[in-house]
Amino acid sequence: MTNLAIAMDLGTSGFRAQALDLNTRKIISTAITTRHPLPGANVIDHLHFALEMSVDVAGSIMIEAINKVMARLGVPLDKVVRIAVCGNPIQLSLFQRIEIRDLAYAGKRKLESLGVIPPKRDAKVLKAMDIQGLMICKDAEVIIPPAVRHEIGADALAMMIQTGMLDKDETSLTTDYGTNAEMALYHDGKVITGSTAAGPALEGQQISCGMLAMPGAISDLIDMERYDRVMVLDREMIPITGPLLDLKNGRAIEDGLIEPLGITGTGTVAIVHEGIHKKLISIPKINTLDGEFYLAPEITFTEEDFKEAGKAIGSVRAGHITLCHEAGIDLEDVATAYMSGASGTYVDPLKAQTLGMIPPRVKTIFQVGNTSLAMARDLVLEPKKLDMMSDLAKNLRPTHCMFAASKVFEKVYILELSYWTEGMPFSQYQKFLKKYGFPELPTIEGTPEIVRTVRRDIDDLGELGLTTISDIGQRVQAQIEGCIRCYECVNSCPEEALMIMEDAGSPTLVLDQSLCNGVACRRCERVCPEKLFRLESFFIG
Numbered sequence: 001m002t003n004l005a006i007a008m009d010l011g012t013s014g015f016r017a018q019a020l021d022l023n024t025r026k027i028i029s030t031a032i033t034t035r036h037p038l039p040g041a042n043v044i045d046h047l048h049f050a051l052e053m054s055v056d057v058a059g060s061i062m063i064e065a066i067n068k069v070m071a072r073l074g075v076p077l078d079k080v081v082r083i084a085v086c087g088n089p090i091q092l093s094l095f096q097r098i099e100i101r102d103l104a105y106a107g108k109r110k111l112e113s114l115g116v117i118p119p120k121r122d123a124k125v126l127k128a129m130d131i132q133g134l135m136i137c138k139d140a141e142v143i144i145p146p147a148v149r150h151e152i153g154a155d156a157l158a159m160m161i162q163t164g165m166l167d168k169d170e171t172s173l174t175t176d177y178g179t180n181a182e183m184a185l186y187h188d189g190k191v192i193t194g195s196t197a198a199g200p201a202l203e204g205q206q207i208s209c210g211m212l213a214m215p216g217a218i219s220d221l222i223d224m225e226r227y228d229r230v231m232v233l234d235r236e237m238i239p240i241t242g243p244l245l246d247l248k249n250g251r252a253i254e255d256g257l258i259e260p261l262g263i264t265g266t267g268t269v270a271i272v273h274e275g276i277h278k279k280l281i282s283i284p285k286i287n288t289l290d291g292e293f294y295l296a297p298e299i300t301f302t303e304e305d306f307k308e309a310g311k312a313i314g315s316v317r318a319g320h321i322t323l324c325h326e327a328g329i330d331l332e333d334v335a336t337a338y339m340s341g342a343s344g345t346y347v348d349p350l351k352a353q354t355l356g357m358i359p360p361r362v363k364t365i366f367q368v369g370n371t372s373l374a375m376a377r378d379l380v381l382e383p384k385k386l387d388m389m390s391d392l393a394k395n396l397r398p399t400h401c402m403f404a405a406s407k408v409f410e411k412v413y414i415l416e417l418s419y420w421t422e423g424m425p426f427s428q429y430q431k432f433l434k435k436y437g438f439p440e441l442p443t444i445e446g447t448p449e450i451v452r453t454v455r456r457d458i459d460d461l462g463e464l465g466l467t468t469i470s471d472i473g474q475r476v477q478a479q480i481e482g483c484i485r486c487y488e489c490v491n492s493c494p495e496e497a498l499m500i501m502e503d504a505g506s507p508t509l510v511l512d513q514s515l516c517n518g519v520a521c522r523r524c525e526r527v528c529p530e531k532l533f534r535l536e537s538f539f540i541g
Contacts, residue, residue: 004028004079006070006136007376009155010087010095012036012043012179013203013212015065015472016373018462019073022081025381029464031072033472034212037065038094039518041206042179044197047090047104049518053539059097061513063133065472066095070136072467080136083128084143084379086372088153088180089121092144096131121147123390125383143379143386146393149400152193156182157389157396158375163338163368166191166392171329173320173359174338176371177202177265177347181316185323185334192326194401196319196409201305201312202265202343209262209299213342213457214468216261218242218295220348221270228274230295232258237456237466239346243296248280250294260296266347268309271301273351283423284310310420317356318403318413325408325438326401332442334359340371345457349450360444369454411436473514478537482530483507489524489533498524511538 003022008015014033021028038046038061050058070077085095093100102111102118111118123146129138145154155176165172165186175183179202184193201207211217219239220231230242234257242256263271271293275281286292286303293301324331337358339349349365352358358365378385403409415432418424430440458466485507490498497515501508525533 002079003081004075005082005084005380006073006080007373007380008066008069008083008085009370009373009376010062010066010085010091011155011372012046012088012091015069016370016458017066017069017073018373018377018458019075020377020380022381027377027460027462028075029073029467030458030461031069031467031469032214032458033065033069034214034468034470035472035514037061037472037474037514039513039516040520041517042197043088043090045518045520046094047100048520050094050100051104052519053536055094055097055100057539059094060133061474062091062094063131064474065514067133067135068472069469072469074464074467077136080140082141082143082380082383083136084145084376086145086154086158086376086379088155088182089147092147092153093119093121096126096144121153123386123393125386141383143383145375145379145386145389148193148393148396149402152182152195152396152400154375154389155372156184156193156195157392159338159340159368159371160184160186160191160392161389162371162374163340163366165336165338168336170335171333172336172338173323173334173362174340175316175320175344175357176341177316177339177343177357178341179203181312181319183316183319183323185320185327187327187329187333190327190399191396192323192399192401193396194319194323194403194409196315196403196413201268201308202316206308207263207268207305208302209295210268210305211262211264213237213264213266213346216258217264218260218262218267218299219264219270219346220266221247221274223274223277227253230256230260232256232260233264233346234258235466236461237458245295247274247278247293248288252296260299262299263295263301264346265343268301268305269313269343269347269352269355269357271295272306272309272313273348273355275306276355281306283419284421285423307421311417313355313357314416314420315413318409318416320359321412321438322401322403322406322409330439330442331359332361334362336364336366337362337448338366338368340368342370342457345369345454350447353444353448356441360442361446362448364449364451367450367452367454369459370457373458408438412438473512473516475510475512476538477501477508477510479506479508480532480537481506482532483509484530486529488527488529492523492527494521494523509538513538
């Protein structure tokens with residue numbers, strides 16, 4: 001092992017990395033985290049945290065987590081000569097610790113009033129010494145791919161390149177079914193991109209018993225007529241049979257080969273689909289005695305979980321409709337759909353299509369795995385591909401659609417929210433579409449061909465296999481002068497991220513940063529009877 005490289009996907013919900021031997025071009029090992037190291041449940045939370053606590057604080061937390069991931073790959077880091085990182089613009093900006101306010105505020109006047117000069121997020125090759133705190137050889141190359149616009153980054157470019165959609169003469173749509181839900185429509189030689197804040201439900205986050213796609217996660221439900229077979233990811237990230245259960249009352253009919261630990265995003269989609277299919281859900285109500293589904297001991301799916309899932313599903317369909325409108329076509333004109341990311345890999349495509357996450361008349365659906373990590377692998381093996389990414393980014397900038405400024409997206413997403421969270425009849429949804437001048441949603445006709453190009457989202461785990469890292473977050477301490485040890489902050493934390501050390505003098509509080517929901521939550525501050533608790537105490541000295 002004289003020439004090693006590391007490919008890394010800096011995802012919104014967690015990091016995934018692989019070590020490669022540059023001489024043999026083979027993957028050596030894979031490491032993934034169970035969470036993102038920054039406080040917060042989504043990329044907007046990460047951005048908000050960095051704005052309040054500083055880019056330097058957020059960047060330091062990320063770099064420490066990256067070092068931990070690299071250390072768990074089982075290779076000598078002093079032999080690493082190249083690393084490539086792929087991700088959205090926020091993650092890559094924090095990695096480099098560069099200006100992010102242009103990602104948070106829209107409008108040229110606002111940025112000028114703040115004195116913000118937006119940095120160029122073009123492709124670059126740095127030295128490891130340029131990334132403060134990165135624990136690899138200081139002369140190692142660090143490859144950073146370009147962004148298209150502020151919410152469409154290298155991960156979106158990766159899914160277009162890795163799927164090969166631009167090489168085919170057909171109307172196609174690719175979507176990364178994650179927190180950001182990046183998407184691109186290719187029609188008549190033109191690409192239109194967009195990104196919608198779908199929320200973390202599609203990745204098993206902000207679901208009461210949710211978890212990322214990792215061993216032990218419920219990834220699907222198989223309809224066995226009266227009962228449902230739970231499918232669970234094993235140690236190799238392959239879905240295998242879990243328990244057989246009666247979804248109506250949660251009664252286990254028989255055991256499976258593996259016990260589930262939680263519900264991932266694709267499991268969430270499957271539960272929503274099966275609940276509606278079996279008339280156990282009357283949107284948005286779950287028709288059980290207590291309004292919950294029981295999938296295993298201490299694993300439930302609630303009506304609030306359903307609404308979170310509905311918001312995410314609805315935002316994806318609203319994005320697809322918006323891109324089609326921009327291209328001057330109808331949703332039914334899309335012939336091929338590509339599904340990327342962990343959620344796009346493990347979800348049942350037909351269930352996803354039934355719920356509106358895939359256009360209704362596509363002929364073929366490809367499930368392509370983690371394209372962001374695949375792109376990072378390509379870059380460390382063939383750095384010249386960075387030029388191809390740069391050319392594509394420049395060509396896409398004029399045709400990017402910013403959903404936040406789109407009246408089409410706004411109108412359709414309001415309809416989606418009304419449908420999923422308020423129970424507006426679908427017939428009424430269709431009437432409003434017509435009223436707004438949009439075509440009604442067509443029904444599904446026929447069964448599309450399903451092409452799985454990978455067995456799991458990371459198809460080749462390497463000779464040393466997979467390492468899952470659950471302790472990715474730093475545990476930081478703060479002393480709160482005047483604290484009366486009432487434990488209100490600890491008891492109010494929805495993620496159990498806080499604890500109090502019983503020592504003499506002023507109490508010492510300990511915070512697990514990766515569990516904390518960040519500045520968007522602050523329940524710990526609000527419940528403090530003495531008004532002494534400050535989240536900043538854990539991050540700013």
